[in-house]
Amino acid sequence: MDIATLLLAGIAKGSLYALAALALVLIYKTQDVVNFAFGEIFMFGAFSGYISLKILTLPYWLSFVLAVVTIGFFGALIERVAFRRVAHMPHLTLAMVTVGLSFAMKGAARIPFGSDIYTFPPIFPDEPIRMAGVVVAPQGLATIVVAVAVTGAFFLFFRRSSLGKQMRATQQNMTGARLVGVNVNKVFSVTWALSAAVGAVAGVLAAPSVLVYPDMGVTFLLKGFAAAVLGGLDSVPGAIVGGFLVGIIEMLVGGLVSTAFQDVSAFFIIMLVLFLKPDGLFGVRAMSRV
Amino acid sequence: MRDPVPPAWRRYAEPVFLFALLFVPLLTDKYTQYVCNLVLVYALVGIGLNLLLGYAGQFAFAHAAFMGIGAYSAALLTTRLGVPFWISLPAAGAIAMIIGAIAVLPALRMKRVYLALATIAFAELVTWGLVHWKAVTLGTDGVDLKAPYFFGWRIGSDNTKYFVLLAVAAIMYLFAKRILQSKIGRAFVAIRENEIVAQCNGIDVARTKTIAFALSAFYAGIGGALFALTLGFIVPDGFGLGQIALHFSIVVIGGLASLPGSLIGAVLVTILPEALRGLQGVQELVYGLTLMLFILFMPSGIAGLLRKYGLLPREILAAPGWREQAAERRHAGASAKAAE
DSSP states (O other), X not given: OOHHHXXXXXXXXXXXXHHHHHHHHHHHHHHSOOXXXXXXXXXXXXXXXXXIIIISOOOHHHHHHHHHHHHHHHHHHHIIIXXXXXXXXXXXXXXXXXXXXXXXXXXXXXXXXXXOOBOOOOSSOOOXXXXXXXXXXXXXXXXXXXXXXXXXXHXXXXXXXXXXXXXXXXXXXXHHHHHTTOOHHHHHXXXXXXXXXXXHHHHHHHHHHHOBOTTTHHHHHHHHHHHHHHHOTTXXXXXXXXXXXXXXXXXXXXXXXXXXXXXXXHHHXXXXXXXXXTTTTTOOOOOOOO | OOOSSOHHHHHHHHHHHHHHHTTGGGTOOHHHHHHHHHHHHHHHHXXXXXXXXXXXXXXXXXXXXXXXXXXHHHHHHHHHSOOOHHHHHXXXXXXXXXXXXXXXXXXXXXXXXXXXXXXXXXXXXXXXXHHHOHHHHOGGGOEEOOOOEETTEEOOSHHHHHHHHHHHHHHHHHHHHHHHHSHXXXXXXXXXXXXXXXXXXXXXXXXXXXXXHHHHHHHHHHXXXXXXXXXXXXXXXXGXXXXXXXXXXXXXXXXXXXXXXXXXXXXXXHHHHHHTTTOHHHHHHHHHHHHHHHHHHOTTHHHHHHHHTTSSOOOOOSOTXXXXXXXXXXXXXXXXXXXX
């Protein structure tokens, strides 16, 4: 395979990782916790897409929208039921709740669907496009377009809308935001809803290539982590750049070195980045107040 | 507070309990004995994770990986190199401990989230290594560990295995108890509560964390070796994220920062999947929900509940005999005053 094809495939994969990193960073910035259940939210997104498309036989675009909206509401529900009451507790408690949630969700998917692997059709019929010697799958192009659109929408939302500004205020200083009249609880709900919705977008987009099964989330979660860590856990632009970098590195390693190393390249990235530059490429150096 | 258990009984509780455990094989058939063996293995593994998570407060995902390293070291040393089991058992613990101490070096600079992420990556690398390093680990074919010899005794039946497991578990339990009552144990709790305050009080945080990791990896390694002995057959898949779910459940349900808690947790968490055998989805759902419910509503676990009703003593992290010494000092002070 030539480099340009590999690069383009890497960018397509990377845009999925960028979405995952974006979803993780959103929650980390507001609640200071890493959402270990994100892989399962992604899996739920793919499964709800599968249910509406294959079982209810709805049109593709409607299944996509339904999956995103349902999982978004589900995210808000998780925050309300499980998270709000422990939001002030130590980090360990919060992280443990998401770990428990991740196992429970995996079980909830395995009970009706078993451990079977389900196929999911791509958005366009999968005839690779050739442009000037570069081969690219239409699904890859669609993924890049959707991911860029979602990211752009987020930047506008944070810069322009009142709710976006309230969210940024809460991320910077929760007590301060509350003092100037920001409804912090609403911000938490919206954060979880948005993060889960982004997860569902990634889930439906990734479903044709990674296939749909209850364990599909774990590797995706780790790739998202790698991307978020590379960019710095508290930086949204960092997460996006990190996502693309992880995707590209992974494809280059797979194409030029060995496919056996493709799956673990992300873990090497995590360990290397944490060792050399623990705050990532765009992160702010952590300070602890005594 | 009222004390429903007389203190004199309490002193003999542990030896009596241990003595009673010697007679368990009289009451069991082959299958229940196997489950009891598994309980002992998980008690050890749970104590190891509790040292790290419950006492030292370090959130890490590498425990299942260390268990895997221990299991593979013991099984491979015994079957492929012919090392007797009584050597390969401590060797497995030592290998896990050394890898743990080395792996934690880069993690010493990290805090909280980053530590968790790095240990997930480490755990995935270990399982990947177990699958792909076929020349040594035999890959996904797994390793057989059939009836090794222990000082010339063949440990084949589940009953014989039980006595080996019980002896090792009892020694390791007492060892953990002593460590926690030492200066190191108190340093663990200090860095859990506040690293900066601990540092201001002259505790070497990096050194304490390294000890906590190495110690917890040692327990996981020994636990893993005994796990291999109990099952007789191991595959890389057994040491993935599903395994760490069990470990977290044991520690959280039993009670964070409680040694008897880890025993209680091991009993509950080992029996539950045997009851739900074959229903992997239900198992995961039950574990996940129980973990969440305990963290949300009963964060000190079952041990915390028992402590509340005085059925378990409060664990005091001071050297044994400190009460007597303190009483003596008070007494000496009082008589000195009386003399004036």
